Amino acid sequence: MSSEEASASCTIDTATGKEAPAEISSQRVYEIFSAIAKKYERFNAISSFGAYKSWLKGMIELAPITEKSSILDIAGGTGDVSFTIACSAHPAHIQITDLVPEMLEVAKTHYDEGAGCGVPIDFDVVDAQNIPYPDNSYDIVTMAYGIRNMPDRGRALSEIIRVLKPGGTLVCLEFSTPPNPIWRALYNFYLKHMIPFWGGIITGDKEGFVYLSRSIKAFPDQKSYAAMLEDAGFHNVSWKNFTGGIAAVHTAVK
Numbered sequence: 001m002s003s004e005e006a007s008a009s010c011t012i013d014t015a016t017g018k019e020a021p022a023e024i025s026s027q028r029v030y031e032i033f034s035a036i037a038k039k040y041e042r043f044n045a046i047s048s049f050g051a052y053k054s055w056l057k058g059m060i061e062l063a064p065i066t067e068k069s070s071i072l073d074i075a076g077g078t079g080d081v082s083f084t085i086a087c088s089a090h091p092a093h094i095q096i097t098d099l100v101p102e103m104l105e106v107a108k109t110h111y112d113e114g115a116g117c118g119v120p121i122d123f124d125v126v127d128a129q130n131i132p133y134p135d136n137s138y139d140i141v142t143m144a145y146g147i148r149n150m151p152d153r154g155r156a157l158s159e160i161i162r163v164l165k166p167g168g169t170l171v172c173l174e175f176s177t178p179p180n181p182i183w184r185a186l187y188n189f190y191l192k193h194m195i196p197f198w199g200g201i202i203t204g205d206k207e208g209f210v211y212l213s214r215s216i217k218a219f220p221d222q223k224s225y226a227a228m229l230e231d232a233g234f235h236n237v238s239w240k241n242f243t244g245g246i247a248a249v250h251t252a253v254k
């Protein structure tokens, strides 16, 4: 991406969705995830209402992975997506990346303990808004709960499409918006009042859960996120809802 394009793109505060300097969100996300890295897996179970394993399974079923696939996992965190793919689909290679080294350190420990099921996996600290890999490098890009935390989503999606091979697929799991108004109202109540309370008690990290709640509320719904993917140049964009739309997996082709 040229510097003109980069400066033209709009950055937001990921907790509100309002225009703001990127540093506000980048610094906050860095502080949250470096602090919770060691307890992130417990945090994930609570924040996804215990459903993260079934959502992850749904995500992987939608990814056209073969044993020849070269996969880039963006915002890979402690490696859940990569290790689940490694053990279920045995691709040729996985590159796990994340902004926060502490998260990748946990992933590396899991890998050293055999979580990669023999698949070659490499680890790099990478900001998805500035990916240091050549154009047309990967068959599949995966991203779970990553894009919501990025202040320049347009730029991240441009970077992802750039590194995908022509015909390659982005598979993205993210919290979303339940279409049914009653389910949505119940969910919003739970998100605002229950998640920070219980999350704070169980992990001792209320701030992370308050941010989680706000960032989910501020994230575009399924249709709006699909439009962002199309604006970035993807085609064949579609999504599948999970748990009545609390989460959705978008797939998009280069």
Ligand SMILES: C[S@@+](CC[C@H](N)C(=O)[O-])C[C@H]1O[C@@H](n2cnc3c(N)ncnc32)[C@H](O)[C@@H]1O
Pocket: 029, 033, 044, 074, 075, 076, 077, 078, 079, 080, 081, 097, 098, 099, 100, 103, 126, 127, 128, 129, 143, 144, 145, 146, 149, 150
């Ligand atoms: C909720 S965790 C998800 C981790 C993993 N994908 C999973 O499913 O368990 C979000 C991750 O996004 C990472 N992240 C946030 N902003 C990022 C950015 N700009 N570039 C790359 N990773 C980022 C955080 O460090 C964190 O590890």
